[in-house]
Ligand SMILES: Nc1ncnc2c1ncn2[C@@H]1O[C@H](COP(=O)(O)OP(=O)(O)OP(=O)(O)O)[C@@H](O)[C@H]1O
């Protein structure tokens with residue numbers, strides 16, 4: 001088994017005349033927390049769209065655990081354990097917090113043989129309910145589990161997104177700005193939730209602009225600038241990289 005969950009090989013994508021992603025080659029190690037940073041418009045979300053099958057690359061390849069999955073649709077990638085959260089949360093707002101959490105679980109009903117064995121199925125359902133309870137507690141959401149997803153606060157929505165990541169138990173979770181837009185007092189709470197996910201040995205690939213906090217949890221950092229990968233390294237190397245400082249001039253990092 002390869003130690004790399006994800007490999008992108010020379011991925012490019014243009015919109016009209018804009019090279020949103022320009023020959024990006026990178027790898028994400030199994031069990032790591034890997035960060036993807038870069039100024040606004042540098043192509044980070046576009047790269048996540050391509051990895052998660054939301055968009056197709058113009059050229060290049062995507063490998064998940066060494067399998068070439070280039071051009072696979074999102075549901076097929078989800079079945080393979082690629083889970084993605086969006087910059088603007090996509091939840092079922094007409095459903096409750098608990099229902100949203102349960103939705104991410106692949107049911108044994110997906111397997112026609114397992115679905116026939118009612119006893120096995122019931123046990124599975126009970127285990128899932130138990131697990132959901134634990135995860136919602138972990139993220140301080142047990143008080144609101146019956147509430148509609150439209151009734152909870154912005155910070156709770158971010159926490160719910162992370163609870164759904166743990167519940168989905170993916171091979172690779174792509175988190176697009178899991179902290180953006182929350183009030184400052186919630187930032188440490190959400191980072192703590194990320195630390196809890198990390199403790200469980202999950203592989204996380206995270207886009208985030210809050211570099212100070214992100215660098216506390218990241219093992220490895222990739223930096224994009226105008227569609228290209230411009231640097232990579234440990235957080236301590238990245239903070240002292242001159243090219244990175246230049247790209248971020250005037251932003252939160254310098
Ligand atoms: N669907 C699209 N159609 C046209 N242009 C797009 C599309 N998606 C992205 N772009 C362009 O591609 C470039 C990269 O955008 P992208 O959203 O990937 O950046 P980003 O690094 O995620 O930025 P941010 O930090 O602001 O979220 C930008 O110039 C953007 O305008």
Ligand SMILES: [Mg+2]
Pocket residue numbers: 044045046087
């Ligand atoms: Mg983005």
